[in-house]
Structure formats: C-alpha cells, structure tokens
Amino acid sequence: MSATVTLMHVAREAGVSPSTVSRILNGTANVTPDKRERVEAVIQRLNFVPNVQAQALANGRSFSVGVLTQNISSPFYGEMLAGIERGLEGSSYHPLVVSGHWNAGQEQQALDLLMRRRVDAMIVLGGVIEDEALQHVAARVPLVAVGRQVVGLTERCVLIDNREGIRQVVRHLAELGHREVAYISGLETQQDAVERREGFEVAMRELGLPLRPELMQRGDYTEASGEQAAAELLALDLPFTALVCANDQMALGARLALYRRGIRVPQDMSLTGFDDLFSSRYTTPPLTTLHQAVNELGQQAAENVLRLLAGESPPMTPYIPQLIIRESTGPAPHSPAAAGQ
Amino acid sequence: MSATVTLMHVAREAGVSPSTVSRILNGTANVTPDKRERVEAVIQRLNFVPNVQAQALANGRSFSVGVLTQNISSPFYGEMLAGIERGLEGSSYHPLVVSGHWNAGQEQQALDLLMRRRVDAMIVLGGVIEDEALQHVAARVPLVAVGRQVVGLTERCVLIDNREGIRQVVRHLAELGHREVAYISGLETQQDAVERREGFEVAMRELGLPLRPELMQRGDYTEASGEQAAAELLALDLPFTALVCANDQMALGARLALYRRGIRVPQDMSLTGFDDLFSSRYTTPPLTTLHQAVNELGQQAAENVLRLLAGESPPMTPYIPQLIIRESTGPAPHSPAAAGQ
DNA sequence: CTGTTAGCGCTTTCAC
C-alpha cells in the first residue's frame, strides 16, 4: 500500500505552492491556465485525493449534516433518508446517519457522536429524547426536526397533521355507512401515536359515531402487534365493521389476523392504515391509507437545512397527509350504503 | 453561539498540558488521579467535545467505515445496513453510508466521496461497478463485498448461493406435484438475477420439468414489474400452476395480478419469492420464500471488516438461503388448465 | 496571480 499522496506532494511535483493547488481544487481564485493544467495533470497522475478531514479542520466546516433516524431499516424512515440524500445531492454536504432506535439513551449517544464529528447541521427524525437535548444541539448547529414538535424550536419543525389525517379516514368510513369502528393505536410513547389516537376519538365524536373503549386496542407500530391486536379485537365478539390502524405496518398484521379467520376485506370488514408505505399499493386488497410523501418530506427537510446553512430562514409548513382510497374499504355490511350497492 | 471549546481550553483551565488531556481522553498513559479528576471536571463544566476530524488527522485514522449501498430505502439493503450498524456497535468505528443506485457512475462517485473522507475500510453491497474500481479501493483500505463476486478479491466476498436457493424452491414445487412452472426474473444487469434465473433453469432440467421460454418473464425486481410480468404471463393463456419470482417484491406485485384475476393462492396457483423480507410473513397468504438472514449478513460483514482492520484474515463463507415454506404454495391443482384462468 | 506563513485541534515522540 503506497503512502497517501497529499496536496504537498502535488505542489512539489508541479512546481507550485500548496496554496495554488488548494486554489485550483476549490476554485477559490484564478490561476493561470498553464499552471492549472500542470497541476491537474499531476493530480491525475499521482491519483491525489484531497483529505476531507484536513479540509474540515482547516476551514471549520465538515460538510456533513447529521441525521438522527430511529430505525434505518424501517420502510418509513428508509424512504425519508432517501429523500434527505436527494435533497442534499448537488450541494457539497453529505448525510451522516445514526440510529436512535426510539431509545432516549441511544438517541443521546447518536447526537453526541454527530457532534463529535462536527456536523454542520442536524436533521432529527422523530425520536423520544427530551426537547432539551435537541435545544442544546440547536444552539450549536442549525437543526430541523421532522414529525416531532420541539418546544422552543417550533419554526424548525416539519410537522405532520396526524389528527387531520385520521379524521379523513373516519369521515370516509362514516360515508360508507360504518358506525362501529375499531382502532389499533401505535406506540404511545411517540407523539404521533398519541395524536392519531386522539384524532380518532375526536373524529368519531364529531361524526356522532359510538366510541367504545373496548374497541380501542394498543399496538406498537409493528406488524406483529397489529396482528395480535386485531386478534384480540376479534376475540371480543363485539360487532364492528371497520378497523382503523395507526400505521400501515399494523394494518398489514391485522390483515393477516382477518385472513386467518376468513373475514373478507372489504366485504366483511374495512381496513385502513396510515403512511402509505410503498408496498401498501400491493397488499391484497390494496390498502386504503393516508399518504405521506415521505420521500419529499425528507428532501424538503434537507433543502431547509441547506437554506439554514446559507443563512436563510425557510418556512416550515405543516404537512397534511392525503387520503388514498384503495380497495380495503367498502360499504359497511348491512348498511343502507351496502344495500344500495 | 459560544465558540467551540477545544482540548487546549480544557488544558489551560485545568492547569495541565494538552498532552495530559489527550492522554486522559484516550487512556494512552497513566495520569495521577488528582490531575485526571481535575481535567474530567473541567471537561464536564466546559462541555468539551473532542473533534473527531482533528483526531483523525493527527493519528491517521477516521474511525469510519464506508458503506456503498445501492438504495437506502430498499427493504433488503435497509435491513443489511441495520446489521452493519449492529456489527460495528461497540467498536469505535462508525458507518458512513452512500447510495450508488445500481449505477456505475454514481457508485464510482460514492466510492470517491468515501475515499476523500478517508474511511478506514469499505463495505460494498452489490452494485454494478466494474471489479477494477473495487480492486483499486481494496488496494488502499480493507474491503468486504457482500452479494457480489469481485475478481481478485474472492476471499473478501460474502457470497450468496442463489442457484442453490432457487433449486430448493423448484424442488419444493416439484414435490407438490407442479410441473408447469413460470418464472419472473430480476434485473439481469445484476449478478444475482442472472444466477437465480440460471439456477431455475438448471433445477427445472434436473427435476425433469418442462422449461418453456414463454413462461420465463423478465422483471426488474420491483413490485410493479412483478405485477406486469405476471399479467403478461397470465395473458399468454398457457397452463402453469406455480409462479417463481426472483425476489419477494416482485412476488408481491405478482400476487396483486393474481388477485385481480380472481386466481386463488395457493389453491389455483402457487407463488414463491426470494429474500424473505420482513413483511413477507404478512402477505395474504404468507409467502413461501427463501430466507436470507440479511441482518446477520450485514452484521457479519461488519465484524469481518473489524477483523481485517485488526490485521486478521477472517474466513468468508458463502451463505445458503433457507427455504421457508409458508402458505403461498400448495399441491398442484389436478387440472392444470383450470389454473391458468 | 502566487508564494509565505500561520494556524485548524489533536496526538505523539522525546526529554525531563
């Protein structure tokens, strides 16, 4: 393994000063064409690769933006990361991703790591860490939070209107004639899970539908918990004709529980999700759910970070999920709507 | 925003030399307890966070391992990344992930970026970039490739035995009495897609089953392509009772095409995938597929990189996917003609 | 336009 070639080597070899090489590298100043050509030739020949660490140290910027995600393998956050990657593309910044696993301790560690790496900015996706920790970070670098409200940093939060999302679902079901609607909640240590559940309760009341506590189950956002919760709901032997899930993954699990019992979707039971994961277009039947343009959300977050880095103060508008009606919802059985079919 | 506090500040404040602080930080040498306590107190009080860039520059190691992935949002690679993250956990190394999007140009750019960031090692997940480029990288830092054979770096490749995997599926179908089996191939610019397709052809011949070119469709590993390919297969009006897909995502798409035509799985048609994505346990019906312990594969890759970094030469054993029989496969219907419709 | 000269923040001999 040959020793690494440095800018100094290039300078010597080309018979110029290191500054000149640096200037050529960064386009910081004009350099006579012949010198430039000479240097570029040497760079090629020696296969010189500038050392980002050294650059970072010298000019005080690492050109990386830290991303605190929760679970790198989750379809939801994965899509978000892809969006962030895209949003940063073309800029000289690159994402540095660390997972917090919805665990305050790990999230703190992740933030520490990123600060040690001297990220120039931070994007925080969800999480359960206290607002204070985030404020602390935000005091040092521009920070954008997605899907989470941070006290004292409200203008830096891209929020998702979870309540309004669920309301749309309930309204849709009501229009189809459903009255007895069951609900599977997400992990309520997470803000969005609480908002969705509350949104459900409010919407049911608004529409004059009966809100029965027995029909409210609690999951943890995973497929397995959705299956489990649905099974428990069905075991109750209480009548209901629609099942609203706080996310697509749980809806997928619930779907399996229904399948096991031979309950047809949507003829016997309507089923809805939240998130519109890419794969939800392909469930059998395709899932009615709330679309979140996760990729674009990520991209937007990245662009906003770039703006902040450039000294601007971009507006962060709340995001309203959009109801996508597919085939997992249909008229309530035994309802006028169904009869009319 | 207060200026960043440096090791120098800490040293001054504690009345010791910078070297002492450094030694305490890294445990490089013994320091009298009282000095140590004094310094640690100052670190706390000043909230000192060491600068990794500077450390990297000083000791020639960045403590980061580059990961060239293809699509950060893909469920397959996402899971792999999670595994890598886990494998690196506990070590002082951290992953730096960049996506190549199955595009040689972008992959090269990604590698360049990672080299500029002076990663200490590299993990390459799939990709279509020429072996030469990888050899070039491997000449500078330890490299481990997953799911791809690299000429000249065979001992550094964690391979997946795709042929053997598909063979297991075909054998399973044959045992269930299927004879007319259709196949949807993946994107054949990727090595694994070719291997899986060839494995299918070989297995069919081995088992004396008819191999009809018309029943071999080509997809690109996406759900949409699976749906499309399945639709075309069905439109052919040729009899077949089982459909083998080169990955789970396409199987999911194919599932929808079958659902659209009212073809029941597995009563009318058996369906199989490859990868065993997490969500494949929850399709309706749950998908028979080939399990790859993607997470563990990633973790193993990371551990191997760590070993290489430590100067060892860990053995890289090829990985054999394991057949998981769920409910999407069943006995061949008695009248094959009935299945195609 | 270009070279010289200081650092950026940390580690690491090398003496004491």
Next chain:
DNA sequence: GTGAAAGCGCTAACAG
C-alpha cells in the same frame, strides 16, 4: 508522570 514541540493535510490571510 508530564510538558514541549513537531507535525497530520489543508486553507486563508498577507504580502508581493
């Protein structure tokens, strides 16, 4: 055990 000093590779005034 601990400090002084010399770099790691690059950038950015500052003079020419």
